[in-house]
Amino acid sequence: MNLLLAEVAQATQRLADAGVPSPRFDAEELAAFVHGVKRGELHHVTDADFDARYWEAVARREAREPLQHITGRAFFRYLELAVGPGVFVPRPETESVVGWAIDAVRAMDVVEPLIVDLCTGSGAIALALAQEVPRSRVHAVELSEQALDYARKNVEGSRVVLHHGDALTALPELDGQVDLVVSNPPYIPLTEWEYVAPEARDHDPELALFSGQDGLDTIRGIERTAHRLLRPGGVVVIEHADTQGGQVPWIFTEERGWADAADHPDLNNRPRFATARRATP
Incomplete structure (x- = not known):
C-alpha cells in the first residue's frame, strides 16, 4: 500500500469516529481533491507526491464542515456545481x-x-x-x-x-x-x-x-x-x-x-x- 492509501485509511477512521455519515467516501474525495486526481486514480499518487495539506482538509471535515465547502464543488445529476458558505x-x-x-x-x-x-x-x-x-x-x-x-x-x-x-x-x-x-x-x-x-x-x-x-x-x-x-x-x-x-x-x-x-x-x-x-x- 502506498503512503496516500494508508493515510486515507487513517482518515476514514478519524471521520468515522467524528460521526461523519460517509467516512470512506469523504476521505477518498478529499484525497482526490487535494492531489488533483479522480477517486479511482488515488493509487497512482506516489509517496513523493503526497501532499500534507490532506490532513488540513481531513481536520475540517472531522469538525463537520461540509465536504462540498472544503472542495468548493457539489455533484448533482450530470452537473458539477460551485458551492460554498452562503x-x-x-x-x-x-x-x-x-x-x-x-x-x-x-x-x-x-x-x-x-x-x-x-x-x-x-x-x-x-x-x-x-x-x-x-x-x-x-x-x-x-x-x-x-x-x-x-x-x-x-x-x-x-x-x-x-x-x-x-x-x-x-x-x-x-x-x-x-x-x-x-x-x-x-x-x-x-x-x-x-x-x-x-x-x-x-x-x-x-x-x-x-x-x-x-x-x-x-x-x-x-x-x-x-x-x-x-x-x-x-x-x-x-x-x-x-x-x-x-x-x-x-x-x-x-x-x-x-x-x-x-x-x-x-x-x-x-x-x-x-x-x-x-x-x-
Whole structure:
C-alpha cells in the first residue's frame, strides 16, 4: 500500500469516529481533491507526491464542515456545481424531484416548455432541467444575494434566466403561462433545529432550511405562487421532509384550484416530494 492509501485509511477512521455519515467516501474525495486526481486514480499518487495539506482538509471535515465547502464543488445529476458558505448544498434526494419533473415536462405536448424554479439556491434544479430538457425555457428565482452569486457562476453560458426576488411574489409577468413550477424550499420546522445534522445546521444558510413552526410556511406561499404562474393543466412539484408526506398534498386542494395532488417516494421509499396539477376551469 502506498503512503496516500494508508493515510486515507487513517482518515476514514478519524471521520468515522467524528460521526461523519460517509467516512470512506469523504476521505477518498478529499484525497482526490487535494492531489488533483479522480477517486479511482488515488493509487497512482506516489509517496513523493503526497501532499500534507490532506490532513488540513481531513481536520475540517472531522469538525463537520461540509465536504462540498472544503472542495468548493457539489455533484448533482450530470452537473458539477460551485458551492460554498452562503448557499444551500444540493442533496442527492433532490435528484428524484428533478427526475419526476423531467418526465412530466417530456410528457407534455409543448414544443418549448416554460419552467420556473423557485428558491433556486445554487441553480442546481434549474440548470439540470435546462440541460436535460433541451428546448425548455427556464427561469430561476432566489432571494439571497450570496446564493445568487453561486447561481450566476453555475448557470453562466446556459439558457437559465436568473431573477433576484422573493418566491412568493416572483415573476408576475409570467402569470398563467408556465408549464412547470418546481421548488426545493426551506421546510424544516423551527422546533427541529437541534436535530439537524451539523453540516446543515451550522453551515447551510438558515433562509434555505427553516420555515415556521411546522416547516410549511414557505410551501403554503409557493402554493399560491404556483397557482398564479401555471397555465391550466400545468404542474407543480415541491420537495418536503420525509415526515411531512401526509401534510403537503393537503395544501394543494381542489377548493384552491388543484387536481391530482399526490406524494412520491425517494430512492429510499420515503415520501419526499408532492405534485399537483392546476385544475382546468
